Amino acid sequence: MSASQSAVRSRAEAVQVSRTFDWMILFTLFFAVLGGYHIHYMLTGGDWDFWSDWKDRRLWVTVAPIVSITFPAAVQSCLWWRYRLPFGAVVSVLALLLGEWINRYLNFWGWTYFPVNFCFPSNLIPGAIILDVVLMLSGSMTLTAIVGGLAYGLIFYPGNWPIIAPLHVPVEYNGMMMTLADLQGYHYVRTGTPEYIRMVEKGTLRTFGKDVAPVSAFFSGFVCIIIYFLWHFFGKWFSKTDFIEGDI
Amino acid sequence: MKIIKNRVAKLSFVALLTTLSAAMLHAPTASAHGEKSQAAFMRMRTIHWFDLNWSKDEVAVNETMTISGKFHVFAGWPETVDKPEVSFLNIGIPGPVFIRAGSWIGGQLVPRSVSLELGETYEFKVLLKARRPGDWHIHTMMNVEGGGPIIGPGKWVTITGSMGDFVNNITTLTGETINLETYGxxxxxxxxxxxxxxxxxxxxxxxxxxxxxxxxxxxxxxxxxxxxxxxxxxxxxxxxxxxxxxxxxxxxxxxxxYPVTTPLQAGLMRGIQSLEMPETTVSVKVEDATYRVPGRAMQMTLTITNDGDAPVRLGEFMTASVRFLDSDVAEDETGYPDDLLAEEGLTVSDNSPLAPGETRTVEVTASDAAWEVYRLADLIYDPDSRFAGLLFFYNEEGDRQMVQVDAPLIPSFI
Structure with missing residues (x-):
C-alpha cells in the first residue's frame, strides 16, 4: 500500500475505524489521567481527602478545590481546542474518583481495615460539571477560569456537606465534646498520623464567627481561578503536535 | 509469524505459572514497627517507659485491655530532636486492630496533643478494645512534633473471635445511638x-x-x-x-x-499533671563509661552516694526500654517482654548495701544480647556519643528510687 492509498475501503469502514479510535483514545485518556491525577491529588491533597477528621470548614474547603482543579483545567484545554469536547473536567474527576475509590476500598479498608466511613474521598463532581458547562457555553478559557474556577471552589463544600454532616454530630466522650469524625480519628489508630499533624481549624479567620466555610470557599475559588489559568497552559503544552511532521 | 505467536504463548504460560506459584508461597505478616531501626540515642535519651503493664495477653473481639505505666521525659533531651512541647500519646499497632477507647496522662483524657515538661515523670493509661483477630505486637508510643515517633516496648497480644462481630456503639449528644463502624x-x-x-x-x-x-x-x-x-x-x-x-x-x-452539628475539635492541651516522684536521696556520678563492642556490654564506673536514712542496693539499669537487672536485688513481676529483659544482665563490682552517708565507687556492667538485637550498639555511630538511662536503687523494704544518668560513652573495639 502506498502512502497515497487510503487504509480503509469505504465510508462505513472509515466510520468504524474512527469509532474504534475514539474508544481507544478515551480508554487511554481515562486511565492515564486516573494515574497522574491520583498521584498528584494524593501528594497535594493527601490527608485532607483521606480522613473524615481532616475534612474541616477551613483548610479542607480551601485546599481540596485548589489542588484538584489542576487536571480538569489541563484536560479541558486539550479537549476543547483540539476537538471542541466539553467533558475534560468531568472525565478527569470521574477517573480520579474511580482511582480514589479503588484505593480506599482495597487499601484503606481491604488491607488495613480503616472503616470506609472514615476514609471516603471528597466529592468533586458538581464542580466539574459546572466547569464543563461554563466552557461549553462561553467557549472561553478566560471566562471558564473566572466563572468556572470560582464556582468550582464555591460549590465544593455544599456538594460535600450531605456526606460529611452526619459525622459532624457532636458526642460527649469521657468528659470532652467532639464530633463523630474526631472520634473516628481517635478510635481508629493511625500510628504514622499523630494528632498534631492534623491541619484543621488553624488560621486567623476568627472575625466571621461560625460562618467561616463560605469565606474559605470564596478564597478557594479565587485561588482556583489562578490555578486554572496555570494548568490550562500545561494542557495546551501537552497537546502540542510539534513532534509530528506536517500540519495538524 | 506463527513462531512468534507460539513463543509469546509459551512465555505467557510460564509467566502465569510463576505468578501463581509466587502467590501461593507463604508471605509472612510484617509485624514489627521499626523500633530497632530508630537511632539508639533517640531511644536512650528521650522518653523512658517503665512500670509497664499489659493487662491481658489474649482478648476476644469487643473485649478491652489496658496498657498502663509511667514515662519519664528525659532532662538531657538531645539537641537534634525537637523538645516535646507538642506530643501525642499514641499506640504502636499495625493499623486499627484495636480501637483506642481511651488514653490518659496524669488522669486527663488526651485525645489531642499535649505539652510535656523535660525532667518530669507522667503516669499514663491506654484503653484498647479488640477489633481484628490475630497476634499483634502492641507498643507504647509517643509522637513528638519535630522528633517523630518515639516507640516504647512492645508485647504480643492475641485477639480471638471474628471482626464481623465488632461493634462500636456511641450515643451522640442528640440522643441517637449509632455503630461508628458502619455509621453513615x-x-x-x-x-x-x-x-x-x-x-x-x-x-x-x-x-x-x-x-x-x-x-x-x-x-x-x-x-x-x-x-x-x-x-x-x-x-x-x-x-x-x-x-x-x-x-x-x-x-x-x-x-x-442534622440540625445540630459542630466543627472538628482541635487544640493543644497544656498543664498535664506530672507524677510526684519520691524524693531521691541517692546521687550518682558517672566517672567513665565504655561500650565494649565484642562483648556486647556497657561498663560504667559510678560513684554513688547515699544521703538517705536506709541502706540501698542497685537493682536495675534501664535504657531504651531494655532492663538489666541484678537478680539478687530486683525481679520482674510484671510479665515484661522477654526480649527486652536481661534478668541477670547487671553486674556490680560491690553491690552490698550502701549505708546511709556512705559513698562508694563501683564498676557496673550491663551485658546482654539485647545490645545487638535492639541495635543499641549503634550508638557508637551517633552524632553525640552519649548514653543515658535510669538506675533503680532498692532498700530492704523494697522501696525504690529512680536516678537518671547521662554521660559521654567511649566505644572499645578490642
Missing amino acids: LDNIYFWHAFWYALGLAWLAFWIRRPLFVPRHIAITSGKADSLISGTDKKIGIGFAVGTIAIVATSMGMTAEK
Whole structure:
C-alpha cells in the first residue's frame, strides 16, 4: 500500500475505524489521567481527602478545590481546542474518583481495615460539571477560569456537606465534646498520623464567627481561578503536535 | 509469524505459572514497627517507659485491655530532636486492630496533643478494645512534633473471635445511638454513586457521537462553531442548573436532618499533671563509661552516694526500654517482654548495701544480647556519643528510687 492509498475501503469502514479510535483514545485518556491525577491529588491533597477528621470548614474547603482543579483545567484545554469536547473536567474527576475509590476500598479498608466511613474521598463532581458547562457555553478559557474556577471552589463544600454532616454530630466522650469524625480519628489508630499533624481549624479567620466555610470557599475559588489559568497552559503544552511532521 | 505467536504463548504460560506459584508461597505478616531501626540515642535519651503493664495477653473481639505505666521525659533531651512541647500519646499497632477507647496522662483524657515538661515523670493509661483477630505486637508510643515517633516496648497480644462481630456503639449528644463502624455508610455510598452517575451521564451525552477524528477535521477546516449545537447548550444548561438545584436541595435536606452539628475539635492541651516522684536521696556520678563492642556490654564506673536514712542496693539499669537487672536485688513481676529483659544482665563490682552517708565507687556492667538485637550498639555511630538511662536503687523494704544518668560513652573495639 502506498502512502497515497487510503487504509480503509469505504465510508462505513472509515466510520468504524474512527469509532474504534475514539474508544481507544478515551480508554487511554481515562486511565492515564486516573494515574497522574491520583498521584498528584494524593501528594497535594493527601490527608485532607483521606480522613473524615481532616475534612474541616477551613483548610479542607480551601485546599481540596485548589489542588484538584489542576487536571480538569489541563484536560479541558486539550479537549476543547483540539476537538471542541466539553467533558475534560468531568472525565478527569470521574477517573480520579474511580482511582480514589479503588484505593480506599482495597487499601484503606481491604488491607488495613480503616472503616470506609472514615476514609471516603471528597466529592468533586458538581464542580466539574459546572466547569464543563461554563466552557461549553462561553467557549472561553478566560471566562471558564473566572466563572468556572470560582464556582468550582464555591460549590465544593455544599456538594460535600450531605456526606460529611452526619459525622459532624457532636458526642460527649469521657468528659470532652467532639464530633463523630474526631472520634473516628481517635478510635481508629493511625500510628504514622499523630494528632498534631492534623491541619484543621488553624488560621486567623476568627472575625466571621461560625460562618467561616463560605469565606474559605470564596478564597478557594479565587485561588482556583489562578490555578486554572496555570494548568490550562500545561494542557495546551501537552497537546502540542510539534513532534509530528506536517500540519495538524 | 506463527513462531512468534507460539513463543509469546509459551512465555505467557510460564509467566502465569510463576505468578501463581509466587502467590501461593507463604508471605509472612510484617509485624514489627521499626523500633530497632530508630537511632539508639533517640531511644536512650528521650522518653523512658517503665512500670509497664499489659493487662491481658489474649482478648476476644469487643473485649478491652489496658496498657498502663509511667514515662519519664528525659532532662538531657538531645539537641537534634525537637523538645516535646507538642506530643501525642499514641499506640504502636499495625493499623486499627484495636480501637483506642481511651488514653490518659496524669488522669486527663488526651485525645489531642499535649505539652510535656523535660525532667518530669507522667503516669499514663491506654484503653484498647479488640477489633481484628490475630497476634499483634502492641507498643507504647509517643509522637513528638519535630522528633517523630518515639516507640516504647512492645508485647504480643492475641485477639480471638471474628471482626464481623465488632461493634462500636456511641450515643451522640442528640440522643441517637449509632455503630461508628458502619455509621453513615449508606449515605456516603448513595451520594457518591448518585454524583458519579450524573458525571457519567454528562460523559455519555458526548461520547455517544463521533469524537476525535471527525471533530478534529471539522476544526482544522474552520467549522468549529458547528460542533456545539443549540441542543447541546440547552442540555448543558440543564446539567448546570440541575447540579446547583441538587446541591442546594440536598444542603437543605441535610440541615433539616442534622440540625445540630459542630466543627472538628482541635487544640493543644497544656498543664498535664506530672507524677510526684519520691524524693531521691541517692546521687550518682558517672566517672567513665565504655561500650565494649565484642562483648556486647556497657561498663560504667559510678560513684554513688547515699544521703538517705536506709541502706540501698542497685537493682536495675534501664535504657531504651531494655532492663538489666541484678537478680539478687530486683525481679520482674510484671510479665515484661522477654526480649527486652536481661534478668541477670547487671553486674556490680560491690553491690552490698550502701549505708546511709556512705559513698562508694563501683564498676557496673550491663551485658546482654539485647545490645545487638535492639541495635543499641549503634550508638557508637551517633552524632553525640552519649548514653543515658535510669538506675533503680532498692532498700530492704523494697522501696525504690529512680536516678537518671547521662554521660559521654567511649566505644572499645578490642
